[in-house]
Amino acid sequence: MTKTKRHHPLLMLIHLWTLAKRFIFFVVYLFVIKADSESSFIIYGRIIIFAAFGIMVITIIWTWFTHKYKLDHKSFHLYKGIFIKSEQTIPFSKIQNVHRHTSYFHRVFKVTSIHFETGMTGEETTVKFEVISHIEADRLEAHIKSTDGDALTTDDVKDTKHANLNRNIHFEPTKMDILKASFTSLSFLILIPLVGSFYSKINGIFHMEKEAKGVFMNIISSEWMVTIIIMVLVIASVTFGIVRTFLAYGKYQISSDHDRIYITKGVIEETSFSISKEKVQAIEIKQSIMKRLLGLAEVKLTSAGSFSSDEETLEINSLYPFLPVKRAYDMVSEILPSYEVKQKMIRLPRKSLWVRLIKPSWIWFIATAILFYFRPSILKVEQAWWILSAVLFILIAVLRLLEFMNTRFILNNQFIQFKTGGMTTSLFISKRDKIIEVKVTRNIIQQMIGLASIGTIHRAKPVHHAGVDDVPLELATSFYHWYMGRKNEIKLE
Structure with missing residues (x-):
């Protein structure tokens, strides 16, 4: 059993920074905007802010002194x-995922954060170290993987790092993969709303609209100026999209060893x-x-653990969002040899299509009722409402036809x-x-x-739900009996 330890002292700095961000609005309002005010409300507000901030600072420091952890051969304490x-005691056997995140703050101070996600329900089911040295993070991760229960030495951690270098690398994106990803994700379109938002904020402060009106009229009256501006915006948008995608996926790597799958990403924040x-x-x-047109696919893993942190919801359950289709299928077999992916599956019978087509569409009913009530005139066509209703009806029918054509299924031994x-x-x-559960329903x-x-x-x-509608009754019956065979495969912990 290791000795009891406190968390990293820099944890207090992170909490102080978070506290400062929460108080910044009140500070600016009470001490800058209302600096000359002698109102009782403002004066007492300043006193309350000082008192609250002081209490929170003391709480942060006191919390650091009282929050500790230690490990034995099988649990976190x-x-x-x-x-x-x-x-609180959390057994290593309950840990599903290990997540590390190194923000710019962490990189400056040469530390990281590590979360051990569990499959347990309820609050505080994740062991979180928001600030921790890389050596300590390596030690903790190596400790939960060890099976002999002995305390790990520095040499043991080094051996674990050496083993990490021998992982099988399954995918690292090329420059062409990054380029495809930037266009597939449409990240280049993000620049337009960003520029619009920035302009609206500047205009709200400096009232640029009146001054810019004359300049704008001169620009649009010149064809070559409009052409240059459009070209600059297109180049800037594409460049922005590529850079943004590179920062997110430039150092992406998917690897594995005998027991675990590893995903790393991020250039600035890792x-x-x-x-x-x-x-x-x-x-x-x-x-x-878009991915079907470019021959790409995204492989996601469903896990009992959580894939989120306090600051953001992370798409780290995705192996890579822009894998070539063939590579995606091959990678599943490489990383998880126990899984089998069949290319040929059974299509739905034709009667399933008619069931889907005659199923009432509430979207169409509601939209048609609204159009009938307002009867909007489009392009001077007074009866345009029923044309829109017909177009929506055809669109819904086409989508249902596509769903029918794409739906397939197969029971393959235990899969x-x-x-x-x-x-x-x-x-x-x-x-x-x-x-953990199946259901068969019939309307x-x-x-x-x-x-x-x-x-x-x-x-x-x-909890993850998945299923198929309008399958033959014979398959539904086989599916139920197939699931009943799991009792011979369940391993009790």
């Missing part, structure tokens, strides 16, 4: 409490994530329209695999022993023509 002491292969509940391969979606498709693969129309809907539930945060 967390101690906290100022007036009421508490101890994020690394690892998940135990045994904890992967399901795999999802998604394609948007279930199905593909759904219209404009965006999703291929879902899972193992029988990873599914009146499905009962009349021998169809059913099947669904699965997986342990995740939030």
Whole structure:
């Protein structure tokens, strides 16, 4: 068992910075904008702000002194409490994912943060170290992987680092991959609203609209000036999109060893994530329209652990959002050899299409009712409302046709695999022993023509639901009996 330790002292600095950001508005208002005010409200407000800030500073320092941790051969032990002491024990066996994030602040002080995510429910199910040295983070991560229960030495940690260098690297994006990603994500379009937002803020302060009106009229009256401005905006937008994508995915790497999958990304702010292969509940391969046109796909992992932090929700359950389709399929088999992905699957019967087409669309009913009530005139066409209603009706029918054409399914020994979606498709693969619940439902129309809907539930945060509608009744029955066979595969902890 290791000795009890306090968290890194820089944790107080981070909390003080967060506290300062929360108080900045009140400080500016009370001490800058209302600096000359002698109102009782302002005077007492300043006193309250001083008192509250002082109390919070003392609380931050006191909290650092009272919050401690230690490790034994099988658990984290967390101690906290100022007036009421508490101890929390989290077994290593419950840890699903390990997430590291190195922000610019961390890089300046040569530290990092590390979160150990668990699959347990309730509050405080994550062991968080918001500031920690790289050596201590390596030691903690190596400790939870050790099986002998002995305290790790510096040499043990170095051996673990050496083993990390021998991981199998499955993917690192090339320059062409980054270029494709920048266009697929449409990140170059973000510059336009950013410029608009910046201008509106500047205009609100300096009232530039009147002064800029004359300049604007002179510019639009010159064709060559308009052409140059458009070209500059296009080049700037594309450059911005490429740079933004490079900063996010420039140092992306997917690797694995015998037990875990590792994902690292980020140029300025670095994020690394690892998940135990045994904890992967399901795999999802998604394609948007743009990705289908460019032959790209995104592979996502469903895990019982959380994929978020206090500051942001992180898409680190995605292996890489812009993988070539063939590489995506091959990578699943490389990283998770226990999973099988079948290229050929069973299509829905034709009667499923008619069920989908005759199903009432509430969107169309509501939209048509609104159009009928207001009867808008478009391009001087007074009866345009029913044309819009007809277009919407056709669009909904086309989307349902696409969903029917894309939907496929297959039961493959201990695996279930199905593909759904219209404009965006999703291929879902899972193992029988990873599914915690299944359901088979039938509405009146499905009962009349021998169809059913099947669904699965997986342990995740939030709970993950997946399924296929309008499958043959025979498949639904086989699906239910297939799931009952899991009792021979479940391993109790």
